Amino acid sequence: NVFLSLFVRICCLPSSAASESCDNFTDLNLTHCFIGTILYVRLLLYTRSNLECGRELSHHHLSSQPLFNLSRPTAFVIHGYRPTGAPPIWIDHLVHLLAEQEDMNIIVVDWNQGAANLNYYTAVLNTREAAQNLTGFILTMQEEGAPLSSVHLIGVSLGAHLAGFVGANLKGKIGRITGLDPAGPMFTSATPEERLDPSDAMFVDVLHTDMNSFGLRGAHGHIDFYANGGADQPGCPKTIFAGKSYFVCDHQRSVFLFLCSLNRTCSLTGYPCSSYSDYLEGRCLQCEAFKPAPCPVLGYDVSQWRDTLLKLGQTKVFFSTTATLPYKKLNYRVDMVTWNQYLRWGVVYIRLHSGRTFTEARIDHKLLRFEQYTSTRLLAQFDEDLQPVQKISMRISTGNVIGPRYKIRLLRIRFTPLDHPERPLMCRFDIIVEENMEVAFRPLPCNSNP
Missing domain, CATH: 3.40.50.1820 (Alpha/Beta hydrolase fold, catalytic domain)
Incomplete structure (x- = not known):
């Protein structure tokens, strides 16, 4: 019966389908x-x-x-x-x-x-x-x-x-x-x-x-x-x-x-x-x-x-891309104005936090110069798009492992979402960052200055 059924199904197909x-x-x-x-x-x-x-x-x-x-x-x-x-x-x-x-x-x-x-x-x-x-x-x-x-x-x-x-x-x-x-x-x-x-x-x-x-x-x-x-x-x-x-x-x-x-x-x-x-x-x-x-x-x-x-x-x-699908990175333009007594060179690590989840951008392709009243622009690229951003933390790594830790004062830091221009800019004013130490802060609307 099985063979007969199979024979019928094959032989009784329309000629166009059978020959296709x-x-x-x-x-x-x-x-x-x-x-x-x-x-x-x-x-x-x-x-x-x-x-x-x-x-x-x-x-x-x-x-x-x-x-x-x-x-x-x-x-x-x-x-x-x-x-x-x-x-x-x-x-x-x-x-x-x-x-x-x-x-x-x-x-x-x-x-x-x-x-x-x-x-x-x-x-x-x-x-x-x-x-x-x-x-x-x-x-x-x-x-x-x-x-x-x-x-x-x-x-x-x-x-x-x-x-x-x-x-x-x-x-x-x-x-x-x-x-x-x-x-x-x-x-x-x-x-x-x-x-x-x-x-x-x-x-x-x-x-x-x-x-x-x-x-x-x-x-x-x-x-x-x-x-x-x-x-x-x-x-x-x-x-x-x-x-x-x-x-x-x-x-x-x-x-x-x-x-x-x-x-x-x-x-x-x-x-x-x-x-x-x-x-x-x-x-x-x-x-x-x-x-x-x-x-x-x-x-x-x-x-x-x-x-x-x-x-x-x-x-x-x-x-820039990530290693896997969907390959897209989240891009922020980061503008900082620094005010510190001593010239420092370093790389920057920035984390965006939403609840208990965070994503990190490492801006380490070259050493950045931090000096008195200097504007610095960075491209920060994150593997994930976390929303809402409830907290931002950053670390400026100078490689200084001996001697005193110097402090870098940020008069202003502003985050501009490049991929989502409809989202508001995030700012923070007057932050003290100790080199090689992470500092966390809550982002504020850029039109406010507490």
């Missing part, structure tokens, strides 16, 4: 990588009506593809070097999140046969040929009525440069290219024609997370986001004993930050600045050039700042 099969990303293994693979590009189409089942597109006969609607915008997802040949773990997640943004064609550019090779140089060479292939497909789209301005290329690592080559082939008329940590090896001394650059599309946005290893240093878009300075990412291993994660964690973080931004669970605001050190020192916490719009936010919607960015030229923006 999905086209999946090419799954290779280390054997293929040792032998080497010959480039072959597959284009897998996903739409809101077939998110769970990709359809491989013909490179030439687009009219025969009923799911491919050229009146919709089209996003191409382009992976990078695949040293093991396995499919990227993030592909399905990215496809689903892109479909949530708007009704679009999502095409996964599967060039795993060509990217899977132990010889990285071979994969780099294959990006040019793969770009020619993809360029031909997009030209066919254009011939059948799709405007180039409706095309968005999302390239990861080596895929970012592949996207740039496609854009250059099409004279920069592609609507947008997003580069997620463009590959650095073999591109560090490349000219703009030999890598991703702003002229490759009408709008180019780039995210950097691993510039000191697998990523590319510098600025390569109309806007470049630098997560935690663009190099070492929090939570990633610092020693080789962690194995594979030591090599890929920082580089892959670009994809996970982009996924998080698409999921709307993290709003990662970038602050325009000339350097990461200036950003950490609180010198770049306003977005005057972007008014009346706020500072640019990483992700799919960053294109709303396109016109402003095109006027400004290449813009660098910096932001």
Whole structure:
């Protein structure tokens, strides 16, 4: 009976369902990588009506593809070097999140046969040929009525440069290219024609997370986001004993930050600045050039700042993250006016308390100077958003372990919530801080001075 029931369920399916099969990303293994693979590009189409089942597109006969609607915008997802040949773990997640943004064609550019090779140089060479292939497909789209301005290329690592080559082939008329940590090896001394650059599309946005290893240093878009300075990412291993994660964690973080931004669970605001050190020192916490719009936010919607960015030229923006989802830090600008008899140097630790819970910011990237009647601005970044803030405690650590403890007088300290401008500023006036000792106080409205 069981076998009969199973036979009936299989054989009595509608013919379309019985014959339906999905086209999946090419799954290779280390054997293929040792032998080497010959480039072959597959284009897998996903739409809101077939998110769970990709359809491989013909490179030439687009009219025969009923799911491919050229009146919709089209996003191409382009992976990078695949040293093991396995499919990227993030592909399905990215496809689903892109479909949530708007009704679009999502095409996964599967060039795993060509990217899977132990010889990285071979994969780099294959990006040019793969770009020619993809360029031909997009030209066919254009011939059948799709405007180039409706095309968005999302390239990861080596895929970012592949996207740039496609854009250059099409004279920069592609609507947008997003580069997620463009590959650095073999591109560090490349000219703009030999890598991703702003002229490759009408709008180019780039995210950097691993510039000191697998990523590319510098600025390569109309806007470049630098997560935690663009190099070492929090939570990633610092020693080789962690194995594979030591090599890929920082580089892959670009994809996970982009996924998080698409999921709307993290709003990662970038602050325009000339350097990461200036950003950490609180010198770049306003977005005057972007008014009346706020500072640019990483992700799919960053294109709303396109016109402003095109006027400004290449813009660098910096932001900090936590080690885990939702990655967002809570930012406060802290302004202090000090009045102390002796010059002191130190680092600052600030805690926000709500009930029995607290979160701490360590401002220890450099020694700060505290002297008589000096204004000091700090950027304090907390891992949690505690509300309401009932108490604030702080410690100025000078490293002085012998001799008398000097006192630092704060005539005023003001906390400005950067991420929530609707929240009131918090102040306190005339506080005595003994070096290396924690002092706690209740914040007051800034218009009061007891």
